[in-house]
Amino acid sequence: MSDLVIRNIGTIATGDVRAPIAAADTVVVRDGVIASVGGDEDAGDISVVIDAAGATVMPGLCDDHTHPVLGDFTPRQLQLDWIDSCLHGGVTTMLSAGEPHLPGRPTDPAGVKALAILAHRSFAILRPSGVKVHAGAVLLEEGLTEADFAEMAKAGVRLVGEIGISGVKDPDTAAQMARWAQANGMRVMVHTGGASIPGSGIIGADFVVAVRPDVAAHTNGGPTALSLADVERILDETDARIEVVHNGNVKAAGDVAALVASRDELHRLVIGTDSPAGSGVQPLGMLRTMSFVAALGGVAPELAVAAASGNVAALHGLNTGIVEPGREADLLVVDAPLGSQAADALGALAIGDTPAVASAIIDGKPRFTKSRNTPPAVRPIAFPSSTS
Ligand SMILES: [Zn+2]
Numbered sequence: 165m166s167d168l169v170i171r172n173i174g175t176i177a178t179g180d181v182r183a184p185i186a187a188a189d190t191v192v193v194r195d196g197v198i199a200s201v202g203g204d205e206d207a208g209d210i211s212v213v214i215d216a217a218g219a220t221v222m223p224g225l226c227d228d229h230t231h232p233v234l235g236d237f238t239p240r241q242l243q244l245d246w247i248d249s250c251l252h253g254g255v256t257t258m259l260s261a262g263e264p265h266l267p268g269r270p271t272d273p274a275g276v277k278a279l280a281i282l283a284h285r286s287f288a289i290l291r292p293s294g295v296k297v298h299a300g301a302v303l304l305e306e307g308l309t310e311a312d313f314a315e316m317a318k319a320g321v322r323l324v325g326e327i328g329i330s331g332v333k334d335p336d337t338a339a340q341m342a343r344w345a346q347a348n349g350m351r352v353m354v355h356t357g358g359a360s361i362p363g364s365g366i367i368g369a370d371f372v373v374a375v376r377p378d379v380a381a382h383t384n385g386g387p388t389a390l391s392l393a394d395v396e397r398i399l400d401e402t403d404a405r406i407e408v409v410h411n412g413n414v415k416a417a418g419d420v421a422a423l424v425a426s427r428d429e430l431h432r433l434v435i436g437t438d439s440p441a442g443s444g445v446q447p448l449g450m451l452r453t454m455s456f457v458a459a460l461g462g463v464a465p466e467l468a469v470a471a472a473s474g475n476v477a478a479l480h481g482l483n484t485g486i487v488e489p490g491r492e493a494d495l496l497v498v499d500a501p502l503g504s505q506a507a508d509a510l511g512a513l514a515i516g517d518t519p520a521v522a523s524a525i526i527d528g529k530p531r532f533t534k535s536r537n538t539p540p541a542v543r544p545i546a547f548p549s550s551t552s
Pocket of ligand 1: 326
C-alpha cells in the first residue's frame with residue numbers, strides 16, 4: 165500500500181455534506197489510508213510528494229448508478245475500457261444498479277441469483293484500472309423467496325438493482341422483496357420516470373411510496389424525468405435518497421437539486437451517470453452532472469461534490485468518499501480547466517464548466533497524472549517523476 169503527501173493545496177472539498185470545506189493545505193496518506201488532513205503531521209519520511217500549486221483536492225467520485233456486466237467491457241455500447249475511461253473523469257468507485265445488459269440475461273430466480281453472485285464476486289477480485297466496482301445488483305423476478313435473499317446476502321450481494329426494469333412490476337410483490345432484501349442488509353433502488361428500454365414501464369411516486377426503496381433512481385430521468393411534484397412526494401413520504409444522473413433531463417437535474425436544497429435535505433442527494441446507457445458511456449458524466457447541480461440548481465459546488473462522493477459512500481456504507489483521516493485514500497487533484505473563466509475547480513462547477521482532473525489517486529496510488537478526457541489544469545501541479 166502507498167504513502168503519499170499532497171502539499172500546497174488551495175482548497176479541500178471534503179465530500180462531507182456537513183463540513184464540505186476543510187481549512188488545510190496538506191493531505192498525508194500512509195498505507196493507502198488518509199493519515200492526516202492539515203500540515204501538522206511530520207511526513208518527511210515520505211518520498212512521493214505532489215505539489216498541488218494551489219489546486220483543489222476532493223474525494224474520488226462515487227458513481228451511484230452504473231450498469232457494468234463483467235470485466236471492463238460493455239455489451240450495451242460494444243465498448244472496451246469504459247471503466248478506465250471513467251477513471252479519467254475522476255471516478256474511483258462505481259455502484260451497480262443492475263446488470264441488465266448481460267447477453268442472454270436469465271430471468272428465472274436461480275438465474276438472477278447466480279448472476280448477482282457472479283458479478284459481485286468477479287468485481288471483488290477484478291478492479292479495472294484500480295476502480296472499485298461494487299456489482300452484483302440482483303434484478304427482481306417473480307418467484308424469488310426470502311431464503312433466496314438470505315443466500316445472496318451470505319454470498320456478499322449487497323444491492324438490489326433498479327426495480328421496474330425486470331420482471332417484478334407489481335408494487336406489493338416489489339415491496340415484499342424490498343423488505344426481505346433490506347432485512348438482509350441490501351440497498352434497494354427503484355427506477356423512476358419514463359421507460360429506459362423496451363419492456364420497462366413508467367414509474368411514478370405511487371410505486372416508490374409503496375416499495376419504500378433506499379434510492380429513487382434518476383429522478384431527473386433515465387432518460388425521461390418524473391414531475392417535480394412526484395419528486396416532492398417521494399421526499400415527503402419516504403426516506404429514499406434522491407438520485408440525479410447524467411443520462412437524464414438536464415433541466416430537471418437542476419430543478420431536482422434546487423428542490424432538495426430548498427428543503428435543506430442535500431444529504432439525500434446522490435449523483436450517478438446511469439452509464440452505459442442509450443446515451444452512451446459518459447467518462448465525464450459525474451463531473452458534468454455535478455456542474456448541472458451547481459450551475460443550474462444553484463447548489464454550492466462543494467455540496468455538489470458531496471452528492472457525488474460522501475453521500476454515496478454513506479448510502480452504501482463505504483469507507484471512501486470523504487477527505488478525512490481513516491478513510492481509504494481515494495482522491496482527486498482538480499483545477500479549473502485551461503481556458504475557463506473560473507479561478508479554480510469549484511468555480512468551474514459553479515459556472516457549468518467541467519473541471520480538469522490532474523490526477524486520480526486510489527488507495528494512495530496516483531493512477532495517472534494527466535487525464536486523457538478532461539482539458540489540462542491551469543496550475544502547474546508537480547508530480548514525482550515516478551508517477552508521471
Ligand atoms: Zn433506470
